[in-house]
Amino acid sequence: MIDRLFGGKPLAPPHKEQNLIRARFKIERPGFVLDVDLSLPGRGISALFGHSGSGKTSCLRCFAGLDQAPDAYLQVNGELWQDSATGQFVAPHRRALGYVFQDANLFAHLSVRRNLEFGHKRIPAHSRRVPLEQAVELLGIGHLLQRMPENLSGGERQRVAIARALLTSPRLLLLDEPLASLDLKRKLEVLPYLERLHAELDIPILYVSHSPDEVARLADHLVVLEEGRVQASGPLKETLLRPDLPFLFEEDAEAVVDGSVSHYDPDYRLLSIRLSGTDAVLQLTHAPLATGKPVRVKLKARDVSLSLHQARDTSLLNLLPARVEHWLTLANQAQILVSLRVGDERMIARITRYSFDKLGIHAQQALWVQVKSVSLLASD
Amino acid sequence: MPLTQADFNAVLLSLQLASLTTVLLLLIGTPIAWWLAQTNSWLKQPLGAIVALPLVLPPTVIGFYLLVSMGPHGYIGQLTQSLGLGTLTFTFTGLVIGSVFYSLPFVVQPLQNAFEAIGRAPLEAAATLRANPWDAFCTVVLPLAKPGFMTAAILGFAHTVGEFGVVLMIGGNIPGKTQVASVQIYNHVETLEYAQAHWLAGGMLAFSFIVLLALYSSRRRGRQGWQ
Incomplete structure (x- = not known):
């Protein structure tokens, strides 16, 4: 002004x-x-x-x-x-x-x-x-x-x-x-x-x-x-x-998180990425990368779901402890975007309003994030 | 000996006139064509139409106006007289001035087309690479417009060689001064020297064909070269 x-x-x-x-x-x-x-x-x-x-x-x-x-x-x-x-x-x-x-x-x-x-x-x-x-x-x-x-x-x-x-x-x-x-x-x-x-x-x-x-x-x-x-x-x-x-949210809402390579399992071709400020690790199948290499990862909101408990019997690799920050109901009134904090990083989940109410989600709630799909953005 | 000395002189004079006119036209036509290609001014259409007038006017009309204005009572005539140059009618200089008007569209239009085809993009690239506008014109526009300059020069030259009406109106038929090849053919026909007329006319025909052939083949090469 x-x-x-x-x-x-x-x-x-x-x-x-x-x-x-x-x-x-x-x-x-x-x-x-x-x-x-x-x-x-x-x-x-x-x-x-x-x-x-x-x-x-x-x-x-x-x-x-x-x-x-x-x-x-x-x-x-x-x-x-x-x-x-x-x-x-x-x-x-x-x-x-x-x-x-x-x-x-x-x-x-x-x-x-x-x-x-x-x-x-x-x-x-x-x-x-x-x-x-x-x-x-x-x-x-x-x-x-x-x-x-x-x-x-x-x-x-x-x-x-x-x-x-x-x-x-x-x-x-x-x-x-x-x-x-x-x-x-x-x-x-x-x-x-x-x-x-x-x-x-x-x-x-x-x-x-x-x-x-x-x-x-x-x-x-x-x-x-x-x-x-x-x-x-x-x-x-x-x-x-x-x-x-x-328009950044809606259908294609996504979050970008930074981390570094913490481990590579050549047998399962599984790359582990540690997010900053937490012990939480994201895993994805990928070609080998050097341990310690900084990487950037994209998480689409529609690939992120929420759970009150740490599910142990699931094929999903990525289960991360998170805290609810805030949320936004989409124009269709049926879906909600929930913004979450994992360590120093933030991500968004797109869930139905029905689930939101059923899980009784509220601000600062601690819960588990399940990530179906992760893609690596910056790597050579 | 198919050609007389007078014929040779006429051919030589045609070539001199066309060369000088072409050089002058490239110097005068380039800024006009550049302006026409760049401007959004309301003057663009009127000036473009004026430049194109010789395409549609009978050469005798251009010749008539030039004759009047360059004559002892015309504006140009009075100016040249006050400068101590006498009048320009029935002189080689007068022919050059007439030819410049007469062949102007044949030089300006290919140049304008070339400049418009180049567009603003290379100039903008040049500007972001620290070239000032004059630098960009010389190092980017001129080389990119080279096929346009070739076309303009060839058309301007050939069209001037083929000039007849304007020459007759303002230059007359003075051997060694204003008697160019096209006029000399007319003289031969007037005096029923058809054999002489054939030699000159055939020569002009061959010349024009070769010029246009060179032009079209250079355009084809140009397209392969630039695109």
């Missing part, structure tokens, strides 16, 4: 803004509204998530300056890029950003190597923090350097586009649905490289996506956009669990 009174200018001294992205964009056109006011962490991956037409790409284009919102303020880690109050607008080519377009958008007349060099040679030598070899290695495109873009697969094009953007040593990397135009096989080919970006480079990334899977797998911070407005913005795990976000 106070921000708005002062025309959206930051009140904090500049050094407080070093690790922060402040963005306010307002566009009103017939049939289209974008009205966002965001404070994003200046590191890690922030996902802009929403259905098509929710304004995700428009928002990203405003970050890049490719579209100019008439009422806007944008500051990235202490650098002011746009302030409509003072008429300041830094042209896109003067912003230290990398942009990966949905369809890669490589230069058709240049080889892969010359595409990579295009941005690299346009920044001063002393500000080149990413050497060509590193970007090539990171994205696994060494064997493609002499090729023309027309001879690349969709996945290869996206990897080249990501490397090309990285080579401008951006202070902010913008990815516009880089996987949307790819089939599942190509997606799985590119995803590990995106995870490596996250792990190995200290560049804040804004990632536009309409895929809950991608968001759950990659993001640290989640912004939910709907009809050009921010529905929610916060750390991924907490935001996924917010009960007031109808």
